[in-house]
Amino acid sequence: MSSFDPRLESLRGLAALLVCVHHGMSVFADNAPLAAMDALLFAFNSAAAVIFFFVLSGYVLGRALERDGTFVTYLARRLFRLLPPFVVVLLFTFACERLFRIDPIPSGLMPGFQRMFWPQPTWDALWDNLLLRSFTVNGPTWTLLLELLGALMLPFVVAAHVRIEQRWRWALFVVIATLLAISPYHMLLWFYSGYFLAKEIGALLAGRRWLAATTFVVGLIGLETAGTNSEFYAVGIVIPSAIAAALMIGAVAASRELLQWTTVAPLRFLGRISYSLYLVHWPIFYVCALLAVICRPAVPTHIWGNLLVMVTSAIVAVGIAALSYRFVEAPSIRAGKSVAPALERILARIWTRISQPQAEAS
Template sequence: MTHAQEAPTVALRTRSSALDGLRGIAILGVLLFHTGHLPGGFLGVDLFFALSGYLITELLLREIDATGTVSLVGFWGRRIRRLLPALATMLVGTTVLVWLVASPDVVRTTLADGPWVQLNLVNWHLLAESAGYWDRFGAARVFEHLWSIAVEEQFYLVWPVILLVIVRCGRNLDRRVATIALLASVVSLALMIALVIPGDPSRVYTGTDTRAFSLLLGAVVATRSARTLLAKLAAPWVGAVLVSLIGVLWWFADGVNSRWLFTGGLFAHSLAAAVLIGLCARAPHTVLAKILAWQPLRWLGLISYSLYLWHWPVSALLPAQWSGWPRTLLVCTLSIGLAALSKYLVEDPIRFRAKWARGRSGVFAFTAVMAGLAVLWLVLPAPAPITVDISGLG
């Protein structure tokens, strides 16, 4: 192989490494937030959203360039193989453990939330239940963190269909995709500003319509039109400014007490994250991209999906007497261990090597898993709710 043939391969590997490093930073932020050490660490979810919007749109645009269309069945099949095995493993393992050792309140919420997780609608279920995201004083819900997975899954369901419609509408595909994604992100921001409730922004924080801009801004950056514009911003200081801005937001943002987040702050953070992603993808040999490609950070990014799935159940089910940094260390150790087992024993084998997970046998396996999960929610008995006899009062 000549040097000219090697170069694209090396660039692609370096680019992927930098984006994996960004995933590692995102999951670190979430871990530190959920263990009480980084007030704005929840913004790691926004970084995940922007990454997902970018990567999925880039993948779909490549498919359109190669084939002239989008195979919805093929796309959704790949998403199912990527996401469902680890999710189903965590759902079954956590539910059984909760049923065996947790309090009746946690058992009830787990069995009630599980079907909505399975349907990728848990964010709307939690809102209907008035389960405020920022409320940490009620009964623990071991699946409440999966609201963000539901938002992404809903995006994966709708966005490829929109791109397919755009393809069939004629020319200027790239410009149309960029324009529609940008306009839709502005509409999403407007909805967030209009619907935010002071004191409890849960509706706009976990609602798909009001969070779509984070994914859509990533989608904008994946287009050739945006990449051409980013070429003019490729100076090293631009990346440093973006990292500094994101770091400041993560340090000072305080969820429910930072109203500015829900009147444009989250949009600004998502925009900065999307531009940073685009710069790392376009210039993989910069100092910033190489730092992000640091092997431990990249490995953390490679297990970030399963780590996100497991970290909150681990944290929620640990005994209350553990606190501070010892608790954080224990949560991280257990969660990383479970995530590594999930990746190497469940995710990768099914995603890359299991022939039965494709075609008709894949459809059968998917149906069997979904049916099995549905049976799980029905078979495990929920404790009866506590009732108080007030007949003798008065």
């Protein structure tokens, strides 16, 4: 089971697209047929998609660390992978929210949409968002702080599992998972379950095609159900959602035949640009929503207005994300690959110079 699987890459892209779609349907509130809107928002569940991101990160990064556990290389590549696109898109978001405004707040908008974009973001808000102290400029960037914490945790738990005997690894998992569950950092269970639980499930299901397919469906239903809760970061939601997402990933890893339709080129492309898409969809959603507000007299009901915002913002965001991936994300990934070995050599020389006097003295 390789850490890279084109099907998992495509699923990550579909999860990013689900987040775009969910936000696109959250603009207009007037004359709302509540049951229809609730059904749409449940079907396009952004909380479940974000949870899947975290668990998949744990799986992919954990397998990469098992192959090459060099901490400096791993950390440098991860930081270059995440931070440059974040900074560029955040500045782009700030520019959009400052330049394109309708004041005062138009009537008939969902309360959540009003809270997210009014009042106009300040320069202090931009600075706080850059430092990951608040996320009022680009709301979805709250996940970046958790991604960084998960990336920092994984080398230690992977090292612990690699060094312990096979028969004790499940016991170690229970101990670490329990400590995380009772700590303020219980959301890191998503990453830990992705690393260990998804891998073990994949090993148990290996060669059992139909059982793997059933497991994937069970995991999908469980994730959709758990992720609908507004407090999805509470420990009572984190644990079942982590298990559900791990079931999905383990099932895909166990069966080569499962979800082969996700290997088509468009979905692979969507997976490659998924991080850029996740970041950049926010300002595009905002601008498309403002245009829909201006054109609202031509839209018969709020449902059609939300669908219009959803479709247009998703299409435009995919195009902008492709540009962001091409000119920001891909170069930063290459830079990380180049910098990591050089940084490792520098640290090795520093360590050698520090350790030599100690060896001579002894």
